[in-house]
Amino acid sequence: MTTSTQQKADNSEVSIEDKLRALYSLQSIDSKTDEIHRLCGELPLEVQDLEDELVGLETRIAKIETEITACQSEIAKRKNDIVAAKEAIKKYQTQQLQVRNNREYDSISKEIEFQNLEINLCEKKIKEAETQLTTKKNLLKDSKDRHEDRQKDLVRSKSELESIIADTQKDEQVLKAKRGNYAKKIEDRLLKAYTRIRGAAKNGLAIVPVQRDACGGCFNKIPPQRQLDVASHKKIIVCEYCGRILIDEALANEIADSMQQ
Numbered sequence: 001m002t003t004s005t006q007q008k009a010d011n012s013e014v015s016i017e018d019k020l021r022a023l024y025s026l027q028s029i030d031s032k033t034d035e036i037h038r039l040c041g042e043l044p045l046e047v048q049d050l051e052d053e054l055v056g057l058e059t060r061i062a063k064i065e066t067e068i069t070a071c072q073s074e075i076a077k078r079k080n081d082i083v084a085a086k087e088a089i090k091k092y093q094t095q096q097l098q099v100r101n102n103r104e105y106d107s108i109s110k111e112i113e114f115q116n117l118e119i120n121l122c123e124k125k126i127k128e129a130e131t132q133l134t135t136k137k138n139l140l141k142d143s144k145d146r147h148e149d150r151q152k153d154l155v156r157s158k159s160e161l162e163s164i165i166a167d168t169q170k171d172e173q174v175l176k177a178k179r180g181n182y183a184k185k186i187e188d189r190l191l192k193a194y195t196r197i198r199g200a201a202k203n204g205l206a207i208v209p210v211q212r213d214a215c216g217g218c219f220n221k222i223p224p225q226r227q228l229d230v231a232s233h234k235k236i237i238v239c240e241y242c243g244r245i246l247i248d249e250a251l252a253n254e255i256a257d258s259m260q261q
Helices: 003-012 016-039 043-096 102-183 188-200 224-232 249-260
Strands: 207-211 245-248
Touching: 016 102, 016 188, 016 207, 016 245, 016 249, 043 102, 188 245, 207 249, 224 245, 245 249
Parallel strands: 207 245
Antiparallel strands: none
């Protein structure tokens, strides 16, 4: 007989009361694990958000630095163009002294005028680029300052998270081992149902005691006859309102006391 077949056979021989004990013990362990995870609070999400923001800032910084380089190149190019235009003007002015007629003189004068216009245009473009350069340098500084602040926040948040994990890791490992032992006592079909109910419940409770004639999960009243069925331990009873598995309070208290010993 294989291990899985043997396990199914063993589970089929487990009484309903023992199954309820195993389920409620499993729930207690899962609730303690949930509490450990809650100690971390929003830190895992905070760490992820900070890491994402840092990636975004690094992309932004790289883009701004590229734009700054482009502005500096534009300024350098325009300055070179001005130098070239001034040299051309000097050349044309020398040529003007050697012209033989008015037509040549006018032609050279137009070239000089064009070069002066080119100088004016370059000077305008330089001013525009310098304004953009100043703006982008300020943006770069702000982005780098923000990156530095967020980097410090990330280091602090990671340190807090790692400290909590270190403090709770041993407890969580013990709980995980205990959980495995109890899970083995529960048949696959019932364990899957427990997991499904637990996943659908906001508080993670899949099996709850009947307290003050009401379901311990949704607090709806449980009819007397159904309470007797729950207390008889002859079959698995679920709440008709929320679908949680029900266990009588006396057995729940007994299990809770035994787990604290």
